[in-house]
Amino acid sequence: MIDLRIDLPGLKLKNPVIPASGCFGFGEEFAELYDLNQLGAITIKAATLEPRIGNPTPRIAETYGGILNAIGLQNPGVEVIIKEKLPWLEQFDLPVIANVAGDTVDEYVEVSRRLAGSEVIKALELNISCPNVQKGGMAFGTDPDTAAELTAEVKKAAGKPVYVKLSPNVTDIVKIARAVEEAGADGLSMINTLLGMRLDLRSGKTVLANGTGGLSGPAIKPVAIRMIYQVYREVNLPIIGMGGIQDARDVLEFLYAGASAVGIGTANFINPYVCPEIIRDLPGVLAEHGFNSIQEAIGYAHR
Amino acid sequence: MKLTEDMLVIKNQELAPGIYELVLRGENVRLMKEAGQFVNVQLEGKGFILRRPFSICEINSPEKEFKIIFRVQGEGTEHLAGIEAGERLNIFGPLGKGFPESALAEGETALLIGGGIGTPPLYELARRLHDRGNRVITVLGFQDRDGVFYEEEFSRYSEVHIATMDGSYGYKGNVLELIEDLGLDFDILYACGPMAMLKAIQEAYGKDKRGYISLEERMACGIGACYGCVCDKEGDSPYQKRVCKEGPVFGLNEVSI
Numbered sequence: 368m369i370d371l372r373i374d375l376p377g378l379k380l381k382n383p384v385i386p387a388s389g390c391f392g393f394g395e396e397f398a399e400l401y402d403l404n405q406l407g408a409i410t411i412k413a414a415t416l417e418p419r420i421g422n423p424t425p426r427i428a429e430t431y432g433g434i435l436n437a438i439g440l441q442n443p444g445v446e447v448i449i450k451e452k453l454p455w456l457e458q459f460d461l462p463v464i465a466n467v468a469g470d471t472v473d474e475y476v477e478v479s480r481r482l483a484g485s486e487v488i489k490a491l492e493l494n495i496s497c498p499n500v501q502k503g504g505m506a507f508g509t510d511p512d513t514a515a516e517l518t519a520e521v522k523k524a525a526g527k528p529v530y531v532k533l534s535p536n537v538t539d540i541v542k543i544a545r546a547v548e549e550a551g552a553d554g555l556s557m558i559n560t561l562l563g564m565r566l567d568l569r570s571g572k573t574v575l576a577n578g579t580g581g582l583s584g585p586a587i588k589p590v591a592i593r594m595i596y597q598v599y600r601e602v603n604l605p606i607i608g609m610g611g612i613q614d615a616r617d618v619l620e621f622l623y624a625g626a627s628a629v630g631i632g633t634a635n636f637i638n639p640y641v642c643p644e645i646i647r648d649l650p651g652v653l654a655e656h657g658f659n660s661i662q663e664a665i666g667y668a669h670r
Numbered sequence: 671m672k673l674t675e676d677m678l679v680i681k682n683q684e685l686a687p688g689i690y691e692l693v694l695r696g697e698n699v700r701l702m703k704e705a706g707q708f709v710n711v712q713l714e715g716k717g718f719i720l721r722r723p724f725s726i727c728e729i730n731s732p733e734k735e736f737k738i739i740f741r742v743q744g745e746g747t748e749h750l751a752g753i754e755a756g757e758r759l760n761i762f763g764p765l766g767k768g769f770p771e772s773a774l775a776e777g778e779t780a781l782l783i784g785g786g787i788g789t790p791p792l793y794e795l796a797r798r799l800h801d802r803g804n805r806v807i808t809v810l811g812f813q814d815r816d817g818v819f820y821e822e823e824f825s826r827y828s829e830v831h832i833a834t835m836d837g838s839y840g841y842k843g844n845v846l847e848l849i850e851d852l853g854l855d856f857d858i859l860y861a862c863g864p865m866a867m868l869k870a871i872q873e874a875y876g877k878d879k880r881g882y883i884s885l886e887e888r889m890a891c892g893i894g895a896c897y898g899c900v901c902d903k904e905g906d907s908p909y910q911k912r913v914c915k916e917g918p919v920f921g922l923n924e925v926s927i
C-alpha cells in the first residue's frame with residue numbers, strides 16, 4: 368500500500384492533489400463530472416471584499432504549450448461566497464482553501480477574517496500574485512517588505528493557517544519567500560502565472576482585451592520546478608507546488624523539487640477528469656520509483 | 671458516466687472550400703439532447719492546449735453518430751481538417767444549453783436565421799421543429815456562391831432562402847434585408863451567426879418577437895468554472911453570463927451584444 372496522505376498546516380490531505388484557484392470555480396461544475404471527495408482539497412476562486420466584474424473579453428488566448436488568461440479576479444464578493452458558495456461545499460469531506468485578493472492591506476485582512484470564520488475553510492491562500500488587475504495583486508508579491516507586512520497583518524486577524532501564493536514575475540523569489548516566512552506565513556503556494564502577451568497578426572493588436580495575461584500550463588513547468596527547488600533549499604515552509612502539471616509523473620517531479628502537495632490548474636481544461644486520474648496513477652508512479660509514501664519523495668532532488 | 675470519450679471518426683469531408691463535415695461515433699451521442707448544444711474537441715500535437723468548441727449539427731441516435739461542420743479558421747481547425755476516417759478524437763460533451771423547442775406552440779411558424787458558419791446548429795433544430803409538425807422557414811446568409819452549403823439538406827425540413835453578400839448566389843444582400851424583402855411572417859426566431867448579425871436581429875425584432883440566439887466566445891473550461899467566456903446580461907452588471915454554461919443559446923433580449 369502506497370501512502371498518499373500528507374498533513375500540512377490546517378490541511379489533513381488524503382492525497383496531495385488540489386485543484387488550483389480560478390480553474391475550478393467553487394467546485395460545482397466539476398461535481399457534475401465526478402465525486403469531489405476523491406480530491407485532497409480544493410482551492411476556490413479568489414475572493415475580494417466587493418463583487419468584481421473582471422476584465423473585458425477575450426479573456427483567454429492559446430499559445431504553444433500554454434494559455435494566457437486575463438479573467439481579472441471576477442467573483443461575487445466575499446459575502447455572497449460565504450452565504451451561497453461555502454454552504455454547498457459542506458456536504459463534502461474535503462478541506463477547502465480560500466484564495467484571497469484585494470487592492471489594499473485592509474481589504475486582504477477583512478476578506479481573510481470573514482472567510483476564516485467559516486467552518487469549511489481550513490486555510491487561506493493569499494493571492495499576492497495576480498497579474499491581471501491594475502491595483503493590488505502582483506504589486507504585493509513583487510516587493511519583500513510589502514509581502515511581509517501583508518502576511519503579518521492577515522496572520523494577526525485570521526486565526527487560520529495562511530499560505531502565501533508567490534508570483535514568478537520577480538528576479539529573486541527566495542527573497543520574497545524568506546520575507547513572508549519571517550512574517551509568519553504557514554506555507555507557500557507557487558507559482559502563479561507568468562506575465563505574457565500575444566498579438567494578432569491580422570489586426571496587429573493584442574489578442575486579449577486586457578493586453579497582457581497570465582501564462583499557465585505545461586510551458587511554465589520548468590520555471591515552477593526551478594523556483595520550488597530554490598525556495599525549498601532556503602525556506603522552512605511547506606510548499607503547495609503548481610505550474611503546468613498534467614499527470615502523475617509531473618507530480619513526482621514537483622515532489623522531488625520540494626513540494627509537499629500540488630495544485631492542478633490549466634490541465635483541468637484539457638482533461639476535466641485529470642485530478643482523479645492523477646490520484647489513480649500516483650501510487651503506481653511512486654512505486655515504480657521505489658517510494659512507499661508521498662513523504663519519502665518530498666525534496667528527493669536535494670538528497 | 672464520463673463526459674469525455676475517444677470517438678471514432680466516421681467521415682471528414684470538405685463541403686465547400688475550407689468547410690468540413692465531420693461525423694463521429696460514440697456512446698455519449700445518446701446524451702445529446704438539444705439542438706444548439708456544443709462539444710469540446712481535443713486536438714493532439716502541435717502544443718495545442720485548449721479544446722475547440724463546435725456546435726452539434728446533426729444527431730443520429732440509432733447509429734450513435736453526430737456531426738459537426740467547421741470552417742478552417744486557424745491552426746486548430748487546420749489540424750482538424752487533416753483528420754481522417756478511422757482516427758479517434760476525444761470529445762467532451764454535450765455542453766451548454768441549446769435551442770428550446772418547446773417555446774414553439776402547435777401551429778406556429780419558426781424562422782431560422784443562419785450566418786455563414788453559424789448555420790450548423792440550426793440544422794438539427796430544423797429537423798426537430800419539422801418533426802413536431804411546425805412550419806419552418808430557413809434564411810441563410812453567406813459571403814459568396816462558393817461559401818454556400820447545406821441548402822439542399824435544409825430544404826428537406828424547411829422552406830429555404832439564401833442570400834449572398836456579393837449576389838453571386840440567391841438574393842444579393844444580408845439575411846435581414848432578405849427577410850424584409852420577402853415579407854416573411856413568423857412567430858419565433860432562432861439565430862446563429864456573426865455578432866454583427868445577431869445585434870442587427872436584436873435591433874430589428876427584439877421588441878415584438880420571441881426568439882433565441884446562439885453566441886460564441888473564447889473558452890477554456892467549457893463548463894462554467896473559469897469565467898473565461900462571459901457575456902453581458904441585459905440590465906445587469908457586466909459579464910454575468912457564461913456562454914458555455916448559461917448559453918451558448920440565450921433568449922433574444924437576454925444578453926447585450
Ligand SMILES: Cc1cc2nc3c(=O)[nH]c(=O)nc-3n(C[C@H](O)[C@H](O)[C@H](O)COP(=O)(O)OP(=O)(O)OC[C@H]3O[C@@H](n4cnc5c(N)ncnc54)[C@H](O)[C@@H]3O)c2cc1C
Nearest residue numbers: 722723724725739740741743744745746747886887888918
Ligand atoms: C459554442 C461555440 C460553437 C461553435 N460552433 C462552431 C461550428 O459549429 N463550426 C465552426 O466552424 N466553428 C464553430 N465555433 C468556432 C470555433 O470554435 C473556432 O473557429 C475554433 O475554435 C477556431 O480554432 P483554431 O485553432 O482554428 O483558430 P485560432 O484562431 O488559431 O484559435 C486560437 C484560440 O482561439 C479560440 N477561438 C478562435 N476563434 C474562436 C471563435 N470564433 N469562438 C470561440 N473560440 C475561438 C480557439 O478555440 C483557440 O483556443 C464555435 C464556437 C463556440 C464558442
Ligand SMILES: Cc1cc2nc3c(=O)[nH]c(=O)nc-3n(C[C@H](O)[C@H](O)[C@H](O)COP(=O)(O)O)c2cc1C
Nearest residue numbers: 387388389413436494558559583584610611632633
Ligand atoms: C483561468 C485561470 C484563472 C486563475 N485564477 C486565479 C485566481 O483567482 N487566484 C489565484 O491565486 N490564481 C489563479 N490562477 C493561477 C492558477 O491557480 C495557477 O497558479 C497557475 O495557473 C499555474 O498552474 P497551472 O499551470 O496548472 O494552471 C488562475 C489561472 C487560470 C488559468
Ligand code: FES
Nearest residue numbers: 890892894897914
Ligand atoms: S469556458 Fe470556462 S466558464 Fe465558460
